[in-house]
Amino acid sequence: KIVQCARIESTLGSSFYFLWTMSRGSIDDRPGTTSTIWEQESEGSFQNVSFLKKSSLQRSAGLGLLGPQLSPAVVRSGKGSHVLRRRSEATERIQSSLAALDDVVSTPQKSNRPPTGSLLKERVLEAGLAFSSASPSLPRRAQTPLSTTTREQLYDVDTPQALENTFYQDQTLLTPGELSKFGHATFLEENQHDITMEEPAIKTGKELLHSFHQALKSHPDRSDILELVSSFEKACQEELEKLKGLQAYSRSTYRPPMMTELNLERSTWQLVGALYGDRINHDQYDDAVEHMDLMSSNRSDKELANELYERDDCVRQAQLVVDWLEKNALSNLEEHPCKINYFADTISWDNTFHDLQHGIGGKSVVSSLDIDAPTRERKHLSDLDEKDELSFSKHLFACICAGQLAKAQDLCVECGQPWKAAVLEGWRLHHDPNRGKSVHDELVPVEGNMRRSKWKKSCWEMLKDPDYSVYEKAVFSALCGNLRLLLPACQSYLDYTWAYFKVMVDVLMEQNLRSLSHNDEEVEDLPSEYWNTPFTPEAIFREIDACPSPLIQKQRQEYFYQVQKMVILNDMKGLVTLVHGWVVDKNKTLTIHQLRFLSHLVIFITGLGIEEMEEEKCTEILEAFIRSLTRSGYHSLVALYAARVDFDRQIRCYAELLEGINVTDEQKRCLDLGKEAGLDIAAITKSVVENIRNMDPEDVGDVSALELGREVEITKIDRHKIEVISWLVFEESQREEAIKQGNGLIRAFLAMRKHMAAREVFLKIPPNSIEVIQRNWKMKAGSEPLPLALSNDIKEYSCIQAYLDAIDAFNEWFVHFHNKKPAPPTQPLQNGFSDQLALEQKLKQYHVEIGRWEEVKCTLISNVEEKITNVLCFVGGGWMIDQSEPDDEDSMTDQGDSRTNQMALLRKLCLPQLTLLLHSVLHSSGMFAKCLKLADLIAAEKFHLYQEFSQDELQKLLQLLHKSAVSLAGDTRQDMFGYDF
Numbered sequence: 017k018i019v020q021c022a023r024i025e026s027t028l029g030s031s032f033y034f035l036w037t038m039s040r041g042s043i044d045d046r047p048g049t050t051s052t053i054w055e056q057e058s059e060g061s062f063q064n065v066s067f068l069k070k071s072s073l074q075r076s077a078g079l080g081l082l083g084p085q086l087s088p089a090v091v092r093s094g095k096g097s098h099v100l101r102r103r104s105e106a107t108e109r110i111q112s113s114l115a116a117l118d119d120v121v122s123t124p125q126k127s128n129r130p131p132t133g134s135l136l137k138e139r140v141l142e143a144g145l146a147f148s149s150a151s152p153s154l155p156r157r158a159q160t161p162l163s164t165t166t167r168e169q170l171y172d173v174d175t176p177q178a179l180e181n182t183f184y185q186d187q188t189l190l191t192p193g194e195l196s197k198f199g200h201a202t203f204l205e206e207n208q209h210d211i212t213m214e215e216p217a218i219k220t221g222k223e224l225l226h227s228f229h230q231a232l233k234s235h236p237d238r239s240d241i242l243e244l245v246s247s248f249e250k251a252c253q254e255e256l257e258k259l260k261g262l263q264a265y266s267r268s269t270y271r272p273p274m275m276t277e278l279n280l281e282r283s284t285w286q287l288v289g290a291l292y293g294d295r296i297n298h299d300q301y302d303d304a305v306e307h308m309d310l311m312s313s314n315r316s317d318k319e320l321a322n323e324l325y326e327r328d329d330c331v332r333q334a335q336l337v338v339d340w341l342e343k344n345a346l347s348n349l350e351e352h353p354c355k356i357n358y359f360a361d362t363i364s365w366d367n368t369f370h371d372l373q374h375g376i377g378g379k380s381v382v383s384s385l386d387i388d389a390p391t392r393e394r395k396h397l398s399d400l401d402e403k404d405e406l407s408f409s410k411h412l413f414a415c416i417c418a419g420q421l422a423k424a425q426d427l428c429v430e431c432g433q434p435w436k437a438a439v440l441e442g443w444r445l446h447h448d449p450n451r452g453k454s455v456h457d458e459l460v461p462v463e464g465n466m467r468r469s470k471w472k473k474s475c476w477e478m479l480k481d482p483d484y485s486v487y488e489k490a491v492f493s494a495l496c497g498n499l500r501l502l503l504p505a506c507q508s509y510l511d512y513t514w515a516y517f518k519v520m521v522d523v524l525m526e527q528n529l530r531s532l533s534h535n536d537e538e539v540e541d542l543p544s545e546y547w548n549t550p551f552t553p554e555a556i557f558r559e560i561d562a563c564p565s566p567l568i569q570k571q572r573q574e575y576f577y578q579v580q581k582m583v584i585l586n587d588m589k590g591l592v593t594l595v596h597g598w599v600v601d602k603n604k605t606l607t608i609h610q611l612r613f614l615s616h617l618v619i620f621i622t623g624l625g626i627e628e629m630e631e632e633k634c635t636e637i638l639e640a641f642i643r644s645l646t647r648s649g650y651h652s653l654v655a656l657y658a659a660r661v662d663f664d665r666q667i668r669c670y671a672e673l674l675e676g677i678n679v680t681d682e683q684k685r686c687l688d689l690g691k692e693a694g695l696d697i698a699a700i701t702k703s704v705v706e707n708i709r710n711m712d713p714e715d716v717g718d719v720s721a722l723e724l725g726r727e728v729e730i731t732k733i734d735r736h737k738i739e740v741i742s743w744l745v746f747e748e749s750q751r752e753e754a755i756k757q758g759n760g761l762i763r764a765f766l767a768m769r770k771h772m773a774a775r776e777v778f779l780k781i782p783p784n785s786i787e788v789i790q791r792n793w794k795m796k797a798g799s800e801p802l803p804l805a806l807s808n809d810i811k812e813y814s815c816i817q818a819y820l821d822a823i824d825a826f827n828e829w830f831v832h833f834h835n836k837k838p839a840p841p842t843q844p845l846q847n848g849f850s851d852q853l854a855l856e857q858k859l860k861q862y863h864v865e866i867g868r869w870e871e872v873k874c875t876l877i878s879n880v881e882e883k884i885t886n887v888l889c890f891v892g893g894g895w896m897i898d899q900s901e902p903d904d905e906d907s908m909t910d911q912g913d914s915r916t917n918q919m920a921l922l923r924k925l926c927l928p929q930l931t932l933l934l935h936s937v938l939h940s941s942g943m944f945a946k947c948l949k950l951a952d953l954i955a956a957e958k959f960h961l962y963q964e965f966s967q968d969e970l971q972k973l974l975q976l977l978h979k980s981a982v983s984l985a986g987d988t989r990q991d992m993f994g995y996d997f
Contacts, residue, residue, distance in 0.1 A: 318447035342419030364432035
């Protein structure tokens, strides 16, 4: 009875059988004939099996004889006989098929399908590893059957969630107890929580920055632009593999965002390399087209397709996009493999077969097991088989999306549906490499389907049946170009892009074949819907942008997908404008790795040499990445990228980096890296010093109101300004700039009475700087005199040195005079002999110490008098007075204030102070006559020092001189003006 149910009198005109026949161009399809399609040479196998006399159940099992060999060679034996050769493993498949057939017609037995469970468990059990009986696998029949509502949802396009829930539901992982059989579970259980993914992701980010930097450094020329892209892709791949390996080792289900972005970036670089590798080398294709005879006959469909790829840039690059998308899908498929045996190894629909054996199927279940029974009878399979059939179709579609047609065919054969593998073979382009050969030449297999147009027409007719699932329709729609039925199975933006480009290539290829092919087969007309597919990438993306799906609308806004879109459209100007908008948008915050990707993409674009490219926008994008590197502390990477922007931005960007470095060794390293990258280190260090010098100082109040000689405290900003001078002393060639910038900074400190800060700046400049400058100038210009501006800087440096020496001399005298004077011994409380003797000894010691103190005081007074007099009577025109005004504007510094004006202000501030300090030293030491002689010095026309005093300062000086004159009145040798009688 079961065999009778499996008869296939009505299947000769069914859809799948016709598709199967159309895909087998070598089978004799004359009506009423019995074609021999297998020839078995081993013992115990079929001999000359009659195809038309076998039931559909036998055929579905018997087609396994073909195995994966879906395009067999046409072997000519005798006169025109056509025989399809089997694979070597056909014997085992025959035995399995016979066993299944025997099981149908003999005593009913249980299903040959193994219980549901992890494939890994099954393989481990086969290897002899026993699992604990505490968690046994449930029998297949014990699972809850699908309800009627669930069965209807399986074919409902609007409920993709129901479809997704059936995809991986059979993948059961081993428990830790089961894994312990391998000897490693204990270690993983104890350490899986210690191994986190966040820290490795951070480390990966650092390594990625250095990898991209090294790749850019290794490929500086524009001729290496494609190798540069390949290096970027390789760097992403290596870091991604590290993260995947760590994730697998730690058994962590957490996937850090870094992995997702890294995967998208890697695929983007793959797309850039593939498309621009073709676009850069397109001249080779043009040369080949010039010598191509398009109207020559005797060419197969495959040869015509190859010629189309060579001469048509649009088709070739669209196919590259399809290949790229399929490669990405394959990577995802390999990351999440589906290791499920959907059906028994011998037959498909084993649960329905079991129900028919035991008479428990019911009226809603099919009564036959041929491949078209569900469609013909308008009934369902067993609930479990329908669930498996849907998962099976979804997996087939995943294989098609990944470009793995052969894998999909192998899966069909393994799951007991070899007829479906043969149907999928009908998509291939026909090519007979034996054409034109002599009868003595060795024959090679024939490829593809000669009746491809009939196969596609049959697919379009078959897809009109509403009983097929979304994914089963999508499998054949992808191969026959039915975009409308392909899109419902697409779940992401990349799936949509693949579907459109896949159909676009198919339509353009079909047009080419129909216009140039000389195939004798009759060409079938295809529906107008097929020919109305968008033919250009621009039209495709307009269609995708108009997609109503919220998920697609959300995904298409992601910056990786927008970049990929621009790359496919070859709109590099638009891409630069788009990226520049992201960078300057204050509401959008880009991470350092997003900026890294976008900046290297811009570097690639500029390397293409595109005319009328907006260099300003490219530079601003690179500048944003450089600043991000600076903020993140990647000092060693900045120089190479700074060298790729214009000169002004080079100085600004690298100066911003150097401003934040205070460690001497790090400063030297950054300067060396800058030199290696070709940066103007002299201009950069000058900019660093000027930027920090121009920082607003902290408010210290009115310094003129401070007491004479009081020191103002050094602030953090002051300390930063002091340390910045170090950037100018690493190279002897910058000593001129060191003195110039040091002079300017010291002028500012002296104006605020920060003499200690001024002294520290002065000490930063090496003492031999003047000699170095003169030597360098002599080597450069020979005997010519120093430039006037440089001579003025050197004189100012000497003026500052003289002034600081005078202040130091005064401070030394002040400390000695007020803090180091010996105190006289005190009178003892008792007037005993011993006390008087001790007092006499102390007095002697006191007189000795006071004598020494007086000697030192006199020396210090002479030193103070000499140092201050050197300042007041400075040679060369006076203290802080240039020898003559320079012709250029080198003297203009400090936010537009004239250097000359600053020096004039310092004269008015410092010279009166020094005069008063000298008077206080002389007056405190009783040298009243010398105090009065200061009046002669100030009033001397030779030095014009009186011009530097204000009215109040002159009045104060006269009052002090008056006190000195009064003190001198008691001296019988000199008058009250200090002159001898």
